Amino acid sequence: MADSDPELAGQIKRTLAEESSIADLDVDVEVREGVVYLRGEVDEEHQVAQATRVVRSVPGVVEVRNQLVVLPLRGPDVQPEVIWVRPRDEQEREEGR
Amino acid sequence: MIRVAAVADLHCHGECGGRYQRWYRDVHEVADLLVIAGDFTGSGMVREAADLAAELRDVRVPIFGVLGNHDWHAGNEREIARVLEDGGITVLDGHVVKLEIRGQTVGIVGGKGFAGGFGHGLLTPFGEPVIKSWVDEAIAEATKIEEGLRSLRTDYRLVVLHYAPIAETVHGEHPEIYPFLGCSRLADVVDRHGADLVLHGHAHKGREKGQTATGVPVRNVAMQVLQRYYALYELRSLKEGIAAHPTGRS
Numbered sequence: 001m002a003d004s005d006p007e008l009a010g011q012i013k014r015t016l017a018e019e020s021s022i023a024d025l026d027v028d029v030e031v032r033e034g035v036v037y038l039r040g041e042v043d044e045e046h047q048v049a050q051a052t053r054v055v056r057s058v059p060g061v062v063e064v065r066n067q068l069v070v071l072p073l074r075g076p077d078v079q080p081e082v083i084w085v086r087p088r089d090e091q092e093r094e095e096g097r
Numbered sequence: 098m099i100r101v102a103a104v105a106d107l108h109c110h111g112e113c114g115g116r117y118q119r120w121y122r123d124v125h126e127v128a129d130l131l132v133i134a135g136d137f138t139g140s141g142m143v144r145e146a147a148d149l150a151a152e153l154r155d156v157r158v159p160i161f162g163v164l165g166n167h168d169w170h171a172g173n174e175r176e177i178a179r180v181l182e183d184g185g186i187t188v189l190d191g192h193v194v195k196l197e198i199r200g201q202t203v204g205i206v207g208g209k210g211f212a213g214g215f216g217h218g219l220l221t222p223f224g225e226p227v228i229k230s231w232v233d234e235a236i237a238e239a240t241k242i243e244e245g246l247r248s249l250r251t252d253y254r255l256v257v258l259h260y261a262p263i264a265e266t267v268h269g270e271h272p273e274i275y276p277f278l279g280c281s282r283l284a285d286v287v288d289r290h291g292a293d294l295v296l297h298g299h300a301h302k303g304r305e306k307g308q309t310a311t312g313v314p315v316r317n318v319a320m321q322v323l324q325r326y327y328a329l330y331e332l333r334s335l336k337e338g339i340a341a342h343p344t345g346r347s
Contacts, residue, residue: 021108021110021139021140043108043301043320043321044108044110046110071321071324072324073320073324073325073326074324074325074326075325075326076102076124076127076325076326076327076328076329079329080100080127080329080330080331081328081329081330081331082330082331082333083293083294083314083330083331083332083333084333084334084335085252085253085293085332085333085334085335086334086335087252087334087335087336088250088251088252091291
C-alpha cells in the first residue's frame with residue numbers, strides 16, 4: 001500500500017459524494033497502490049458506469065476495479081397489504097372532535 | 098376499500114428508455130391511485146422531471162406526489178413541480194386533495210417534510226440562527242400537514258411525505274444520519290389529528306413498516322427499500338370486515 005492511498009481514498013469518497021446521481025449510495029472505496037476497488041450495491045445500471053467515470057477523473061487514480069452490484073428489482077406484490085380503518089365517526093367520537 | 102400503489106425515490110436521470118412506462122402502465126389493474134413520495138429526479142434537473150412525466154403520461158390512475166430533496170437540489174423545484182403537473186401528476190405541498198372512489202371518500206395531504214431528528218434527539222430552536230432556521234423549516238413543513246389533516250373529513254385519510262416521520266422506518270441506515278432523514282414533528286401532527294396511512298421515502302436503507310405513537314401505520318416506500326416497482330396497500334373500513342364476517346368467523 002502506498003503512503004498516498006488513504007488520502008486518495010478520501011478524495012475519491014468526497015468526489016463521489018459531490019456527484020448527485022451517486023451521492024446517496026453506500027460505496028466502499030479501497031485503494032491499493034493507486035488501484036481503486038469499488039464495492040457495494042447500487043440501484044441502477046447507469047450508476048455503476050457513472051461511479052467508474054467519476055473515480056477515473058480523480059488525479060492519482062491508476063485503475064478502477066468496479067465491483068458494484070445492481071440490486072434486481074421485482075415486480076409488485078400480487079397480494080396487497082390490507083390496512084383496516086376504523087369508521088371516521090367512531091374515530092372522531094373517541095377523539096372528542 | 099381504496100387501493101393505493103406507492104413508491105418513492107425513482108431518481109430519474111433522464112433518458113429512461115421506457116423503464117417507468119413499463120413499470121407503471123398496468124398499475125390501474127391493481128390500484129385506484131399511484132403515490133410517488135418524493136425524489137422524482139436524480140439531480141433536480143427539469144429535463145429529468147420532464148422525461149419521467151412523459152413516461153408516466155399514459156398511467157390510467159391519478160398520480161399524487163410530493164417533491165423530495167433531490168428535486169430541490171438544483172434550485173428548480175418550482176419548475177419541476179410545474180412540469181410534473183403539466184404531465185398530469187398532482188404535486189402536493191400542503192395541499193389537500195379529496196377523491197371519491199366507489200362511493201367512498203379519500204383525502205390526501207402531502208408535503209416534503211424535513212429533517213431534524215426523532216424523539217429525544219429532536220433538534221430544538223436553540224443557539225445559532227442557522228439552527229433556528231432549520232427547526233423553523235421542520236415546523237413549517239409539519240404545520241402544512243397539520244392544517245391539511247385538520248380540514249379532512251373523508252372516509253380514508255392518507256399522508257404523503259418525503260422525509261420520514263418516525264425513526265422506526267429509518268432503521269437500517271447509519272445511526273449518525275438519522276437526524277437528516279426525517280423529523281418526529283411530522284408524526285406529532287399525524288397523531289394529533291389522525292390519519293389512516295402515512296407514506297414516505299428518502300431512507301433507502303430503512304425498513305418498510307412502522308407506526309406512530311398512536312398506532313398510525315407508516316410505510317417507507319423508497320424503491321430501494323421495497324425492491325420492487327411499488328407497494329400496494331388496501332385501505333378497508335372495519336365496517337366492511339364486519340359486514341363480510343358478521344359472526345366473527347372468517
